[in-house]
Amino acid sequence: MSAYHPLSNEEAIILAKTIPGFFPEGAELDCREIGDGNLNLVFQITESETGKSIIIKQALPYAKVVGESWPLSLDRARIEREALQVQHRLCPDLVPEVYSYDDEMALTVMEDLSDYTIMRHALIAGKVFPHFADHIGTFIARTLFFTSDLAMDPRAKKEQMGRFINPDLCKITEDLIFDDPYRLSDNNNYPAAIEDEAEALRTDKALHLEVALLREKFLTRTEALLHGDLHTGSIFITEESTKVIDPEFAYYGPMGFDIGAVIANLLLNLAAQIGWKQDEADRRSHQSWLLQTSLDVWTRFEAEFRKLWDEHAVDPLAHTPRYQDVYIHKVLQDTAGFAGAKMIRRIVGLSHVADIDTIPDDTNRERAQRLALTIGKALIMNCRKIHSIAEIDDIVRTAA
Numbered sequence: 001m002s003a004y005h006p007l008s009n010e011e012a013i014i015l016a017k018t019i020p021g022f023f024p025e026g027a028e029l030d031c032r033e034i035g036d037g038n039l040n041l042v043f044q045i046t047e048s049e050t051g052k053s054i055i056i057k058q059a060l061p062y063a064k065v066v067g068e069s070w071p072l073s074l075d076r077a078r079i080e081r082e083a084l085q086v087q088h089r090l091c092p093d094l095v096p097e098v099y100s101y102d103d104e105m106a107l108t109v110m111e112d113l114s115d116y117t118i119m120r121h122a123l124i125a126g127k128v129f130p131h132f133a134d135h136i137g138t139f140i141a142r143t144l145f146f147t148s149d150l151a152m153d154p155r156a157k158k159e160q161m162g163r164f165i166n167p168d169l170c171k172i173t174e175d176l177i178f179d180d181p182y183r184l185s186d187n188n189n190y191p192a193a194i195e196d197e198a199e200a201l202r203t204d205k206a207l208h209l210e211v212a213l214l215r216e217k218f219l220t221r222t223e224a225l226l227h228g229d230l231h232t233g234s235i236f237i238t239e240e241s242t243k244v245i246d247p248e249f250a251y252y253g254p255m256g257f258d259i260g261a262v263i264a265n266l267l268l269n270l271a272a273q274i275g276w277k278q279d280e281a282d283r284r285s286h287q288s289w290l291l292q293t294s295l296d297v298w299t300r301f302e303a304e305f306r307k308l309w310d311e312h313a314v315d316p317l318a319h320t321p322r323y324q325d326v327y328i329h330k331v332l333q334d335t336a337g338f339a340g341a342k343m344i345r346r347i348v349g350l351s352h353v354a355d356i357d358t359i360p361d362d363t364n365r366e367r368a369q370r371l372a373l374t375i376g377k378a379l380i381m382n383c384r385k386i387h388s389i390a391e392i393d394d395i396v397r398t399a400a
């Protein structure tokens, strides 16, 4: 391929035909652009006769949401592709397979997961997924453990870190999650009805300190290769199976950021139930499932991470007495803090979640927003005191 340009549907078909051994000679191919994001094109190419299909995801050099005025490095497509390959190697059942790629064109050809549903949509529809916590807990534990200094030679780990320097996408997180929600900013976006809440976020000095400490961890801790954007819109799901996509924010950062992202998005959906389930008993029982699942995500992560540590750690100090417990405790505190920060930004910051924004009734939507902020603030304010996952359970129950 020649120098970068966004693909047309016709070019996507021509490209699909060059993937070795996939479509037969002379196959009749259809192409649709199905992306719902603001930063990328997603083409689905299907063979008319057999229904066999692939996905081509191509990065755009700017964020669509603000026209071409917000430039973004195309290197993030390489980073996303390499992260998918690392994650697929570590969790073959939980990540789509990469078939081919072209770094100059900023594109990745991968497995089509159209038989799956984006988890956010399924949660809004009120579905439950009994295996989700096991699947995602395993994904997080394996991808974080095996890319950390616990499991890698320090030189190999630093070399790998060099391939995942992702300044543009990290800057989005640094600004939109840790900065804008706590000050007056054109990037913020919330209804006038919750101006009191927004003002409280801008004036709460104790909260500002905790957020500064979380941001410092995001900026400086190179614990493991993170997914970096692990919300329920980056998860494809069925009753039996879970697949994680879209790691374009991947970089070496603090483990709790990924775990906190999953928990935050389950709790945002929990808050949103005020607007979705009118029957009180029905709502309470569904919220219990959401809360229990977010606790199970941690529990599953912890069990798997400890097992990997016991069986596979190569760090010469890994078996120092109490080190594992102290390490896990730190990750739990970070998880709580990052979960809180992620909840708050989805209410007052630039980018929201459909779980809450699409609640039809204004009063219920506002109640859901206030509940999400209450939980988010409590998670941040208590994160440095937390000793067990049961305390997160308490925080959410007290608020809800």
Ligand code: ADP
Pocket (backbone or CB within 6 Å): 034, 035, 036, 037, 038, 039, 040, 041, 042, 055, 057, 096, 110, 111, 112, 113, 114, 118, 233, 234, 245, 246, 248
């Ligand atoms: P963005 O980074 O722009 O958010 P995503 O990777 O999340 O891009 O993809 C956007 C949408 O494209 C997804 O929500 C999904 O509908 C579709 N999509 C992406 N990857 C696949 C895939 N491998 N199989 C099927 N659909 C996909």
Ligand code: MG
Pocket (backbone or CB within 6 Å): 036, 037, 038, 233
């Ligand atoms: Mg998207």
Ligand code: MG
Pocket (backbone or CB within 6 Å): 037, 233, 234, 246
């Ligand atoms: Mg996405």
Ligand code: MG
Pocket (backbone or CB within 6 Å): 037, 039, 229, 246, 248
């Ligand atoms: Mg993305």
